[in-house]
Amino acid sequence: MKIRPRKTPPTADARDRSIKNIPDTKLPVALSEKMQLLKPYIEKNYDIITHSFYLEGNPRLEAVAVYINQVIDIEILNLHILKPLMLNCDREDLLTSGSHTLIETIYKTSITASRIAKIANLSSLVQTIFDGITILMFDGLDDVLAIDIHGGKSRNIDVPPAEQTMRGSREGFIERVDVNIALIRRRLRDPNLVVEKTLVGRRTRTEVAILYIDDIADPQIVQKVKDRINQMDIDGIVASGYVEQFIEDDPSSLFPQVYSSERPDKLVPYLLEGRVVIIVDNTPLALAVPALFVQFLQAPEDYYERTLFSSYIRLMRYVAWIVAVSLPASYIALLSYQPELLPYDLLISFSKARVAVPFPVVVEALIMEIIIQLVIEAGLRLPQQIGQTVGVVSGIILGQAAITAKLASPIVILIISVSVICTYALPASSLVLSTRIIRLPMMMLAASFGLFGLSFGAIIFLTHLVSLESMGVPYFSPLAPTRFSDLKDTFIRTFMWKMNKRPVSIPSHNPQRQGNTGEEND
Amino acid sequence: MFRRCVLLILLGIQLVMLAGCWDYRDVNRIDFPLAAAYDLHEVGLRALRDEANQEQLIDLAVILPNLAQNATLKFRIEKTTGVTVGNARGQKPYTSTGTYSPGATGIIIVGEDLAGTGLNNIFQALFRGALSPSIQNFAISEGRGDGILEAPVEDYLSMADYLKGILQKSERRGFIPATTLHNFEVWQGPGKNPIMPLIKQKNKKAEVTGTAIFKKDRMIGKANLTETRSLMLLRGIKATGNVAFTIKRNGIILDRGSVDASNKRKVKVERNGDDINFLIIVMLEGNLIEHQFGKLFTENENLQQMIESQIASDVKKDCYKFISKMQQEYRIDCIDISKYAVARWGKELEDKVDQEFIENVNIEVEVKMKLKNTGELT
Structure with a gap:
C-alpha cells in the first residue's frame, strides 16, 4: 500500500543542491588569493579557526590550517599534522619535486593523519570546511588538503537508557555515526557487511549510513531504502526520526513501520535476517527496515534467556499490549452498557466505588487518562531524579486527591494505572507511543457504542494492520499473511538450534541461517 | 479511497443501529438485585396495588445492595406486586430510584404456593430479554419466599449471600440439587421433570430441607433429606456428600462411621413385550472419614469390605423406598430414566412417557461402593 506519492529520483544529490550558490572557481596558487576567495564564507563565523604556520625549511613555505572549533580532534591536528609539518618536514626534498607532486609528497611524507583528500575548487573547499574537515592550504600550491580528523567532545558509549537488559550488552549507540558503525562492525565481522554512506539535508548535510549484508539482504529492498533516502529533499535533519518519516510506507498510520533501537546487539540479528539498518549521524537511534508488527513485541532478552522463560515473557508482552489498548475501553463499555456481564460482586464493588463520582464513566476515565499522560510527559522532560519524584508524587498524591475530590473512583485509577504499566512493558518505544494514542479512540468507541464499539475498533485496527506494509513487506506477517514457519519465533521463541532458517517474512536470498539439527555428532 | 470511505460509513451506520450512547446506563444508577422471591399475593399484605382481583397477583421481593x-x-x-412477574417489576419506578436490572439476580426463591400453580407462564419474564447472562439458581421455599429473604443473617452481608453459598454448586458439598434457569428449562423435555432444592426458615435461619418434586413446571411433592440423597443417586446427578454407616451383627454394633462419597450411575433398559425393566447401577466411591471403633484395617482384612457392603446395602434400601414413593405417590419420573426408553423405543413411547409410564415399569437398583482411602496403609 502506497499512500504517499513518491518523486522520481532527484537529478542532483544533496551535496550539489547545497553548494550551488558557491562558484566552482579553480583555486589560485597564492595563499593570500585563496584566503581572499574564502573570506566571504568564513569571516562571519567565529567558530572557524584559521591557523597560519610555516613548513620547516629555507625558504619556509607558508600554510594555513582552517577548521571548525570543537568539531575536529585538536590533539590529532597538533601532533599528527602541524607538528610534523612545522618541525620535521624536509623542505629541501619537497622543493626538488615539482608543484604537481609537492602536495602529494607533503601528505605522504609529513602528515601522519589518515583520510586525506585533495580539493581543487572553491565550492568543494567551502563545503568541506563546513563538513567539519580540516583544510590545509599552502602558498604556491593550487590544491589544498582536506584531512578528516573529526573529533571534539562527544558522549561516551553508555548503557542505552530506554532499552536496558539484564544479560545483554551494556553498549548503546551514541551520536557519532562512525562510532555506531564500529559498534556494529565489532559484532559482525562479515566481509559481506556493506556500509554505504550518503548525505541528507541541503544545509545540515547529515551523514546517513545504510548497512546490509550483501549476500543476505534482498537487493530490491536495499534499492528501495536507498531510493527513498535519496529522494529526501529537505533543508536538514537532526535525528533518525526525520528519515523514518520520509521512508515509511504509510505516514498516516498510527503504527510504526520502521524499527528503531539504540542497541547494536539488537540490530545485528536484524542484519542477519536480511534487514537493512540505517544509522543517522547525531542520533543514538538506528533504524531497521522492513519492520514487522510482531518485531515490536520482541526484545533482545528473548534470545539471551532460555527458551521457556523467553516464550513466557513474550506471551506476557502480547497480553500487556492487549490490556494496554483495551482495558480502559472494556471498563467503559462494561460499566456503561453491559454491566450484567460482570460477576455480581465485582459489579457491586464498581458501583459502590462510583457512587461519589458525579461524571459518567467515560469522563472519569478520560480525566485520569489525560492526567496520567501529562504526568508521563512531564516525567520525560524533567531531569531523571525530579522525573522519578513527579512519578511517585502523581502516583500516590494525585491519585488519592482525585478520589477525595470525587473526580475519579479508585477502580478507574487502578484501570488506567494497569494500562499504563502494560504500555511501558512493551519493549519498543515507538509501539509505546502508538499504544498510548490507540487507547483513546478505543475508549471513545466504547463510550459511544459499548462492546460493539470495542469490537468495531478492534476490527478496524486489525484490518489496518493487515493492510500495512513496510518496504513492501506485509507488516502483520507472519500472522497475516500466515507464515507458519515463522510462528516459532512469534508468540513463543523456539529453541535456538531449531531456528535453522531465516524468517520467510523478510525477503532474503539466503534462507539458510544455520545447520544445527539438534542431533549429537559421533 | 472512495470504497474505503463508503465501507467506513456503512460500518458506522451498522454500529449506530446496533448500539449507541442513548443506551448508556450509569452503573451506580442501576439496581442489581442480589436475590428475588416470588410468591402468590397475600391479600391485604401490600397496599400498593389497587386491582380488584388481588388473588391473581404476584408478590416480588428483591434484596438490593445499598x-x-x-x-x-x-x-x-x-x-412490589403485579399481575405477572414482569408487571411486578414494572412497579419498581414507583418505589425505587434505580433502573432495575433483573438479569443480575443470582438467586430466585419461589414460594411453594406459587410453585404449585406452574412456573412457566410466570417465569416468561426471566427467559425473555438479553439481560440475563448470569447463572440464576432456583429454590422453593416451604412457606413464603419473601419470608426467607427477610430472615436475619449475622455472618453474611445479606440473606442473598448466604443463599448463594448454600445453593450455587451445592452438589459439590452435599447431596443437594443445584437447579439453574437452564436446568429448569431442559428438564421439562419428554420423560423429564425438574427438581429444585427446598429451603425453609427454621429457628430464624434458612436451611435446605429436601427437594421439591415437579411435574413439568408444577410442583407436586416434596422429598426429605434422605429421599433427596436417593433421588440424587438415582437421578445420576454427580454429587459429593457424607454417607453414614452402622455395621451390626446379631444386634451388636460392630462399627459406625461415615464416608465422603461421590456418585455415578449407569442405566440399562430392557423390554419384554409391554414390560420395561430398568436396572440402575449406582456407583459410589469415596474416602473413609471416620469409624468409631478404631479397629485397624490391617488387623481386620474384612473390615473394608464390610463397610462397603453396609453402605451399598443401606443406600440400596433407601433407593428402593424412594422408587416406591415415586411410583405410587409422585407418579412421575423424577429420576430421569425414561429418556433411555425413549431413546430406544422413541416413536412408540414418546406420547406415553409422561402419562402413567414410570409407575408401570420395573426398576432394579444395584449399588456398588468402593472405599478408595481408609486413612491406613493396608
Whole structure:
C-alpha cells in the first residue's frame, strides 16, 4: 500500500543542491588569493579557526590550517599534522619535486593523519570546511588538503537508557555515526557487511549510513531504502526520526513501520535476517527496515534467556499490549452498557466505588487518562531524579486527591494505572507511543457504542494492520499473511538450534541461517 | 479511497443501529438485585396495588445492595406486586430510584404456593430479554419466599449471600440439587421433570430441607433429606456428600462411621413385550472419614469390605423406598430414566412417557461402593 506519492529520483544529490550558490572557481596558487576567495564564507563565523604556520625549511613555505572549533580532534591536528609539518618536514626534498607532486609528497611524507583528500575548487573547499574537515592550504600550491580528523567532545558509549537488559550488552549507540558503525562492525565481522554512506539535508548535510549484508539482504529492498533516502529533499535533519518519516510506507498510520533501537546487539540479528539498518549521524537511534508488527513485541532478552522463560515473557508482552489498548475501553463499555456481564460482586464493588463520582464513566476515565499522560510527559522532560519524584508524587498524591475530590473512583485509577504499566512493558518505544494514542479512540468507541464499539475498533485496527506494509513487506506477517514457519519465533521463541532458517517474512536470498539439527555428532 | 470511505460509513451506520450512547446506563444508577422471591399475593399484605382481583397477583421481593458509603444498612428489601412477574417489576419506578436490572439476580426463591400453580407462564419474564447472562439458581421455599429473604443473617452481608453459598454448586458439598434457569428449562423435555432444592426458615435461619418434586413446571411433592440423597443417586446427578454407616451383627454394633462419597450411575433398559425393566447401577466411591471403633484395617482384612457392603446395602434400601414413593405417590419420573426408553423405543413411547409410564415399569437398583482411602496403609 502506497499512500504517499513518491518523486522520481532527484537529478542532483544533496551535496550539489547545497553548494550551488558557491562558484566552482579553480583555486589560485597564492595563499593570500585563496584566503581572499574564502573570506566571504568564513569571516562571519567565529567558530572557524584559521591557523597560519610555516613548513620547516629555507625558504619556509607558508600554510594555513582552517577548521571548525570543537568539531575536529585538536590533539590529532597538533601532533599528527602541524607538528610534523612545522618541525620535521624536509623542505629541501619537497622543493626538488615539482608543484604537481609537492602536495602529494607533503601528505605522504609529513602528515601522519589518515583520510586525506585533495580539493581543487572553491565550492568543494567551502563545503568541506563546513563538513567539519580540516583544510590545509599552502602558498604556491593550487590544491589544498582536506584531512578528516573529526573529533571534539562527544558522549561516551553508555548503557542505552530506554532499552536496558539484564544479560545483554551494556553498549548503546551514541551520536557519532562512525562510532555506531564500529559498534556494529565489532559484532559482525562479515566481509559481506556493506556500509554505504550518503548525505541528507541541503544545509545540515547529515551523514546517513545504510548497512546490509550483501549476500543476505534482498537487493530490491536495499534499492528501495536507498531510493527513498535519496529522494529526501529537505533543508536538514537532526535525528533518525526525520528519515523514518520520509521512508515509511504509510505516514498516516498510527503504527510504526520502521524499527528503531539504540542497541547494536539488537540490530545485528536484524542484519542477519536480511534487514537493512540505517544509522543517522547525531542520533543514538538506528533504524531497521522492513519492520514487522510482531518485531515490536520482541526484545533482545528473548534470545539471551532460555527458551521457556523467553516464550513466557513474550506471551506476557502480547497480553500487556492487549490490556494496554483495551482495558480502559472494556471498563467503559462494561460499566456503561453491559454491566450484567460482570460477576455480581465485582459489579457491586464498581458501583459502590462510583457512587461519589458525579461524571459518567467515560469522563472519569478520560480525566485520569489525560492526567496520567501529562504526568508521563512531564516525567520525560524533567531531569531523571525530579522525573522519578513527579512519578511517585502523581502516583500516590494525585491519585488519592482525585478520589477525595470525587473526580475519579479508585477502580478507574487502578484501570488506567494497569494500562499504563502494560504500555511501558512493551519493549519498543515507538509501539509505546502508538499504544498510548490507540487507547483513546478505543475508549471513545466504547463510550459511544459499548462492546460493539470495542469490537468495531478492534476490527478496524486489525484490518489496518493487515493492510500495512513496510518496504513492501506485509507488516502483520507472519500472522497475516500466515507464515507458519515463522510462528516459532512469534508468540513463543523456539529453541535456538531449531531456528535453522531465516524468517520467510523478510525477503532474503539466503534462507539458510544455520545447520544445527539438534542431533549429537559421533 | 472512495470504497474505503463508503465501507467506513456503512460500518458506522451498522454500529449506530446496533448500539449507541442513548443506551448508556450509569452503573451506580442501576439496581442489581442480589436475590428475588416470588410468591402468590397475600391479600391485604401490600397496599400498593389497587386491582380488584388481588388473588391473581404476584408478590416480588428483591434484596438490593445499598451503594451509599454512609448507608446504615448494607442492603434493603423492596417489595412490589403485579399481575405477572414482569408487571411486578414494572412497579419498581414507583418505589425505587434505580433502573432495575433483573438479569443480575443470582438467586430466585419461589414460594411453594406459587410453585404449585406452574412456573412457566410466570417465569416468561426471566427467559425473555438479553439481560440475563448470569447463572440464576432456583429454590422453593416451604412457606413464603419473601419470608426467607427477610430472615436475619449475622455472618453474611445479606440473606442473598448466604443463599448463594448454600445453593450455587451445592452438589459439590452435599447431596443437594443445584437447579439453574437452564436446568429448569431442559428438564421439562419428554420423560423429564425438574427438581429444585427446598429451603425453609427454621429457628430464624434458612436451611435446605429436601427437594421439591415437579411435574413439568408444577410442583407436586416434596422429598426429605434422605429421599433427596436417593433421588440424587438415582437421578445420576454427580454429587459429593457424607454417607453414614452402622455395621451390626446379631444386634451388636460392630462399627459406625461415615464416608465422603461421590456418585455415578449407569442405566440399562430392557423390554419384554409391554414390560420395561430398568436396572440402575449406582456407583459410589469415596474416602473413609471416620469409624468409631478404631479397629485397624490391617488387623481386620474384612473390615473394608464390610463397610462397603453396609453402605451399598443401606443406600440400596433407601433407593428402593424412594422408587416406591415415586411410583405410587409422585407418579412421575423424577429420576430421569425414561429418556433411555425413549431413546430406544422413541416413536412408540414418546406420547406415553409422561402419562402413567414410570409407575408401570420395573426398576432394579444395584449399588456398588468402593472405599478408595481408609486413612491406613493396608
